[in-house]
Each structure stands twice: as structure tokens, then as C-alpha cells.
Amino acid sequence: MTAFERFTDAFFNTEVLATYWPVIAKGVVVTCQLAAAVVVCGIAMGMALAIVRSYRFKAINFLIVCFADILRALPPLVLILLLYFGLPNVGFNLSGFLAVWLVLTLVLAAFTEEIVWAGILSVNKGQWQAARSTGLSFTQTLIYVILPQAVRLTVPPLTNRTIAITKNTALGTVVGVGEILNEATTAQAFSGNASPLMLGAIAYVMLFVPIVYFGRWIENRFAWKRA
Amino acid sequence: MSYGMLEVLKGIDLSVAQRELVFIIGPSGSGKSTLLRCCNRLEDPNAGTIIVDGDEVTARRVDLNKLRQRIGMVFQQFNLYPHLTARANVTLALRKVRGLSRRDADETADAALDRVGLIDKAQSYPAELSGGQQQRVAIARALALEPKIMLFDEPTSALDPELVGDVLTVMRELKDAGMTMLVVSHEMRFARSAADRVIFMDKGVIVEEGPPTRLFKRPKQKRTRDFLRQVEH
Amino acid sequence: MEQFLTQFFNVSLMLEAWPIVSRGLLMTLLLCVVVVPLGFAGGLMVALLGTVEHRWVRWPLVVYVDFFRAIPPLVLLIVIHSGLPFAGIRFSPFASVCLAFFLNNSAYYGEILRAGIDSIGKGQVDAARSTGLNALQAQIYVVLPQAIRNVLPDLVSNTVEVVKLTSLASVVAFHELLYSAEMARSITYNASPIVMAAGLYILMLWPVVRMLSRFEHRISS
Numbered sequence: 001m002t003a004f005e006r007f008t009d010a011f012f013n014t015e016v017l018a019t020y021w022p023v024i025a026k027g028v029v030v031t032c033q034l035a036a037a038v039v040v041c042g043i044a045m046g047m048a049l050a051i052v053r054s055y056r057f058k059a060i061n062f063l064i065v066c067f068a069d070i071l072r073a074l075p076p077l078v079l080i081l082l083l084y085f086g087l088p089n090v091g092f093n094l095s096g097f098l099a100v101w102l103v104l105t106l107v108l109a110a111f112t113e114e115i116v117w118a119g120i121l122s123v124n125k126g127q128w129q130a131a132r133s134t135g136l137s138f139t140q141t142l143i144y145v146i147l148p149q150a151v152r153l154t155v156p157p158l159t160n161r162t163i164a165i166t167k168n169t170a171l172g173t174v175v176g177v178g179e180i181l182n183e184a185t186t187a188q189a190f191s192g193n194a195s196p197l198m199l200g201a202i203a204y205v206m207l208f209v210p211i212v213y214f215g216r217w218i219e220n221r222f223a224w225k226r227a
Numbered sequence: 228m229s230y231g232m233l234e235v236l237k238g239i240d241l242s243v244a245q246r247e248l249v250f251i252i253g254p255s256g257s258g259k260s261t262l263l264r265c266c267n268r269l270e271d272p273n274a275g276t277i278i279v280d281g282d283e284v285t286a287r288r289v290d291l292n293k294l295r296q297r298i299g300m301v302f303q304q305f306n307l308y309p310h311l312t313a314r315a316n317v318t319l320a321l322r323k324v325r326g327l328s329r330r331d332a333d334e335t336a337d338a339a340l341d342r343v344g345l346i347d348k349a350q351s352y353p354a355e356l357s358g359g360q361q362q363r364v365a366i367a368r369a370l371a372l373e374p375k376i377m378l379f380d381e382p383t384s385a386l387d388p389e390l391v392g393d394v395l396t397v398m399r400e401l402k403d404a405g406m407t408m409l410v411v412s413h414e415m416r417f418a419r420s421a422a423d424r425v426i427f428m429d430k431g432v433i434v435e436e437g438p439p440t441r442l443f444k445r446p447k448q449k450r451t452r453d454f455l456r457q458v459e460h
Numbered sequence: 461m462e463q464f465l466t467q468f469f470n471v472s473l474m475l476e477a478w479p480i481v482s483r484g485l486l487m488t489l490l491l492c493v494v495v496v497p498l499g500f501a502g503g504l505m506v507a508l509l510g511t512v513e514h515r516w517v518r519w520p521l522v523v524y525v526d527f528f529r530a531i532p533p534l535v536l537l538i539v540i541h542s543g544l545p546f547a548g549i550r551f552s553p554f555a556s557v558c559l560a561f562f563l564n565n566s567a568y569y570g571e572i573l574r575a576g577i578d579s580i581g582k583g584q585v586d587a588a589r590s591t592g593l594n595a596l597q598a599q600i601y602v603v604l605p606q607a608i609r610n611v612l613p614d615l616v617s618n619t620v621e622v623v624k625l626t627s628l629a630s631v632v633a634f635h636e637l638l639y640s641a642e643m644a645r646s647i648t649y650n651a652s653p654i655v656m657a658a659g660l661y662i663l664m665l666w667p668v669v670r671m672l673s674r675f676e677h678r679i680s681s
Contacts, residue, residue, distance in 0.1 A: 086651030130306035
């Protein structure tokens with residue numbers, strides 16, 4: 001065997017790939033489900049928190065800030081292990097999928113809250129005054145005048161943050177979630193061949209390259225709009 | 228209307244008759260804008276009473292949002308909503324506060340835009356309009372709610388000189404149509420020709436007031452004279 | 461409630477685990493001291509190469525940056541640590557982590573620095589070149605100092621992410637903070653060591669996170 005043949009045999013072995021690609025495909029589905037659940041719930045929760053925060057109740061805002069700070073300062077893997085291994089001992093059995101979903105949702109919510117809140121603050125004060133002067137209530141002003149402008153400012157940073165957090169679905173492998181990486185490493189162990197892992201890596205790249213491009217497109221588009 | 232406030236504004240007692248155009252002048256920081264903002268309680272006076280159209284604005288239990296519809300306000304920086312078209316800027320309060328249907332709101336808005344001469348810009352976004360056009364849309368936004376009184380907070384100060392005329396023309400037409408107006412501005416020539424009464428404020432108090440011809444020609448107070456001399460140069 | 465406390469906040473267990481966990485903390489700090497400067501240097505290289513207009517520089521760079529921005533760092537780490545041995549290339553856990561972080565971070569820091577460079581007007585380069593500085597000198601002495609200041613919050617926030625990401629090293633059995641805490645947990649069957657590790661992360665990163673928020677809000681308001 002030449003060096004090249006040895007290389008392809010180890011990393012792109014067609015036989016191994018033919019056996020294991022369905023498992024990886026199953027992993028892709030799980031990764032997508034997990035990612036979608038995290039994105040929807042995390043952004044919704046973060047927006048809700050930012051809206052609540054704009055009412056400026058002292059005690060509630062203190063709690064929101066604490067939540068956002070802690071979730072932004074902690075590595076998600078620490079929280080995942082804490083929930084996954086810690087909770088069963090006090091009577092809650094949490095599946096790996098739920099643990100990862102919960103942690104990533106909370107982390108995304110924390111970042112979303114901070115980004116949207118910064119966006120709300122950045123809207124000119126005159127907008128509040130103009131809207132209030134026509135009789136719109138605080139909540140109406142927030143919904144119809146402030147948030148549409150705030151969200152526009154937050155789209156680029158929010159997109160980038162969402163992509164970064166979505167990639168963390170790979171952490172599911174540590175607590176046995178059957179996502180791409182987990183299926184790939186398991187298949188690698190069974191087959192004694194690196195091809196499934198390569199296939200998994202390629203699956204990730206194929207999933208995320210379009211999203212990274214989408215993020216960059218959003219960034220350029222909104223940067224242009226603001227100018 | 229009568230006022231009476233502490234701190235920024237002190238012992239101000241002012242009433243504006245229906246259809247009257249009261250013009251407020253004074254150096255910056257004299258409390259002119261604060262006075263206007265108190266009228267619709269964008270700023271809360273900590274003492275005193277303000278009555279607009281028979282209702283006490285400063286009462287503790289008052290439906291401010293309902294009241295504010297009857298008090299139109301125009302800002303120095305226009306404060307148009309940049310994410311909405313000119314028409315949508317006008318219809319927002321009509322639909323969400325007044326509860327008009329989309330069609331009725333559009334009709335009312337178009338009438339208001341027509342009054343300020345901008346019906347052909349109804350679909351434009353604020354960024355596509357000149358400063359003078361933006362300010363006229365802002366006037367239409369206030370006007371559409373059929374206010375009993377309009378507050379103008381330095382409406383032409385942020386405009387290029389050649390754009391001031393259009394805005395003043397609209398204001399003049401409003402006056403002629405019988406609108407009650409309270410105007411803070413530095414446009415002395417407009418004051419001379421349109422105002423019923425001019426008030427000079429300094430350091431939170433009313434120093435002097437009177438009809439424009441008298442106040443501009445023969446100011447009684449030294450502070451008024453000094454200010455007018457500064458402005459004229 | 462008491463069960464909850466003993467399970468998550470068992471102080472005597474934490475004290476018992478402290479020798480192991482503190483060694484992990486030290487390794488985490490060591491890892492940061494290595495991977496942050498390394499990644500930043502890689503990012504500088506990526507950003508500076510990005511100013512070259514030549515397409516044989518530009519396209520490979522775009523592919524490099526997008527590839528490493530798209531692949532989750534954990535996947536990269538595992539490919540390096542347990543995939544490459546199939547090609548006869550074996551790295552220690554520490555080396556694997558350093559390599560994975562270098563590839564990932566240089567793409568991220570590179571993107572941030574590129575945005576910073578883009579934010580500086582062309583006039584600055586023209587002015588610098590007109591006084592006789594060459595292209596690289598103009599970047600290093602004139603553009604980069606301004607660019608870095610413009611994107612400082614993004615650089616700091618990315619660095620926070622890098623420190624958090626060092627916890628991934630536990631997956632390839634590098635004895636850093638999380639690995640040590642997890643080891644202590646598996647011996648004691650008690651989550652308190654992980655809570656302690658969480659506390660240490662918060663202690664390290666919370667001040668930075670707070671500062672970033674402050675800074676962001678000051679800019680916007």
C-alpha cells in the first residue's frame with residue numbers, strides 16, 4: 001500500500017462509510033432538533049427577560065443581572081455535568097438531551113438578554129418621548145417603537161452568539177446524547193477506523209458553513225443599513 | 228392653564244386662551260423646554276398644577292395617555308420613528324391608542340400629511356426625507372390626533388436655514404386655522420408676525436410678557452433688553 | 461432541602477477535594493496563559509494577511525477562517541486527539557488542546573481584528589505611506605493600535621469564551637479544573653466539587669463579564 005492508500009483507508013474508507021453513514025445521519029437529525037429547540041427557547045426567553053428588565057423593578061432586575069452574569073461566566077460543560085450528574089442524587093432524573101437543552105437555552109437566554117437590553121438602551125430617548133407624547137403607553141411604546149429599532153441593532157451580535165452556542169450541541173456527546181459527534185466517536189471505536197469521525201466532522205462543517213455565511217451576510221447587510 | 232413649579236421652574240403663572248399663540252423666548256437653560264415638557268408630563272413637576280382643556284394634567288389619578296392625545300408635541304430633533312414610513316409614523320397612535328381601523332387611520336393620516344403638504348411622501352421612510360420634511364411629518368403625527376393644543380419645542384433649531392420656511396409656513400397655517408399653540412423658538416421674525424403674546428423666561432421664571440410689538444420694541448426689563456440685543460446680533 | 465445542600469454544597473467534601481481541584485485550577489490557568497497569546501498571535505497573522513489583496517492569499521484565508529468558525533471546537537479537539545493517531549500522529553492531551561485552540565482561536569481573533577482594521581479609514585494608511593512607511597509598518601504602527609482599541613470589548617469577550625472553552629480539555633483527559641472536579645465527583649458521588657469548580661470559574665470571569673456589560677451599556681447610552 002502506498003502512503004496515500006493507507007491514508008484513505010484510515011480516514012475515508014468506503015466500506016466503513018457505507019456501514020456507518022446511517023448512524024451519522026441519525027446524529028445529524030438529533031443535532032438539528034437540539035439546536036432548533038435551543039435557539040427558539042433561548043432567544044424567546046432572553047427577549048422576555050430584556051422586556052421585563054425595561055420596566056426597571058429593582059429587585060427583579062437584580063435577579064436578571066445575576067442570572068445573566070453567572071450564565072455568561074460559567075463554561076456550559078460545567079453546568080451540563082452539574083445537572084446531569086448532580087440532579088439524580090436529589091431525585092430528579094434528567095436525560096442528557098434535556099440537560100444539554102436546558103443549559104444551552106439558559107446560556108443563550110443570558111446572552112440574548114444582555115444584547116437586547118443594550119439595544120433597548122441604545123434607542124434614542126427622543127423616541128420614547130415622541131411616542132409617549134402621542135398617548136402610547138409604556139408597553140405600546142416598547143413594542144411598536146423601541147423594540148423594532150433595538151432588534152435591528154442586535155441582529156448581528158445575536159446571530160454570531162447564537163451560532164457559537166448552537167455549536168455547543170456537540171457537548172451532548174459527554175452526557176450520551178446521540179448527536180453527530182457521539183455517533184461518530186462510537187462508530188470510530190466499533191470500526192477501529194477514523195472514517196466515521198471524518199464523516200461527522202464533515203457533517204458539522206456542512207451544517208455550519210452555510211450558517212456562518214448567513215451570519216456574515218446579516219452582519220454586512222445590517223452594517224450597511226446603519227450607515 | 229396655570230403652572231407653579233419649583234427648582235427649574237419657579238412660581239410660573241401662565242394661562243393660554245383658546246386659539247392663542249404664545250411664544251416663549253429666553254436663553255438656553257432658562258427652563259423653556261422644561262415648561263413645555265411639563266404640559267404633557269414628559270417631565271413630572273414636583274409641585275404645582277397644570278390644567279389643559281379643563282383637565283388637571285398634574286392630578287395624581289389621570290389617564291395620561293388619553294390626555295396626551297389632546298396635547299400635540301413637536302420636538303427639536305423630530306423624533307420620527309426611523310423604522311416606519313411617514314404614514315405609519317402618523318397612524319401608529321391612531322391605531323394603537325385611538326383604536327381606529329387600518330383604513331380609517333390611513334385616511335386620517337393622509338389628511339394630516341396633506342395639510343403639511345407631504346401627501347406624496349406618505350410611503351417614504353424618515354431617512355429619505357429632508358429635515359424640513361421630517362419635521363412636517365412630525366407635525367402631521369401630532370395633528371392627526373386632533374389635539375386641542377400644540378406644543379412646539381424649538382421646531383426649527385435643527386434645520387438648515389433654507390428648510391426653516393416650510394415648517395414655519397405650516398405653523399402659520401395652523402395658527403390661522405385656530406389652533407392653540409405654545410411655541411419655544413428663536414425665530415423672532417415669526418414671533419413678530421404670528422404670535423399673540425411673547426413670554427421672556429430666564430432662570431426658571433417669567434421675566435416679562437406682552438404682545439410682540441411692545442415686547443420687542445420697548446422691553447421693560449433690563450434682562451429682556453440684554454437678551455434681545457444678543458439675539459439681534 | 462437538606463439533601464440538596466449536602467449534594468451540592470457539602471463544605472467538608474469541598475475542602476477534601478480542594479488539593480485535587482486546586483491543582484486543576486493551576487492547570488487551567490497555565491492552559492490559558494498558553495492558548496490565549498497563541499490564539500491572539502494567530503489572529504494577528506490572519507488579520508494582517510487579510511489586508512493583502514492578492515487572491516492566492518485571500519481565498520485560502522477565507523476558507524481557513526470559515527472552516528474553523530464552522531466546526532465546533534470539541535469536534536476539532538476530538539479529531540486531533542483521537543482521529544490523527546490513525547495517521548500515526550499522536551499528540552499528548554496538552555498538545556492536542558493547544559493545537560485545536562490555536563486553529564479555532566486564530567480564526568475568531570482574526571475575524572475580530574479584521575473588523576477592527578476595516579473600521580479604520582483608508583486615509584490613515586495613505587498618510588502613513590506618504591511619510592515613507594511600508595505596508596506592513598503602516599499596519600503595525602498606525603492601523604493596528606487604533607483597530608485594537610476599536611474592537612477591545614470584542615477581544616475581551618472572545619477571551620472570556622476561550623477561558624470557558626478550556627473546560628473542553630477535560631474531554632481528552634487533560635487534568636484541568638473541570639476534569640479534576642469531575643474526578644472528585646466520581647470518587648465521592650457528590651456534586652459539590654463541581655459546584656466548587658463552577659464557583660472558581662465565576663470568581664475568575666464574573667468581574668470581566670460585569671465590566672463588559674458596563675462598557676457596552678455606556679457606549680449605547
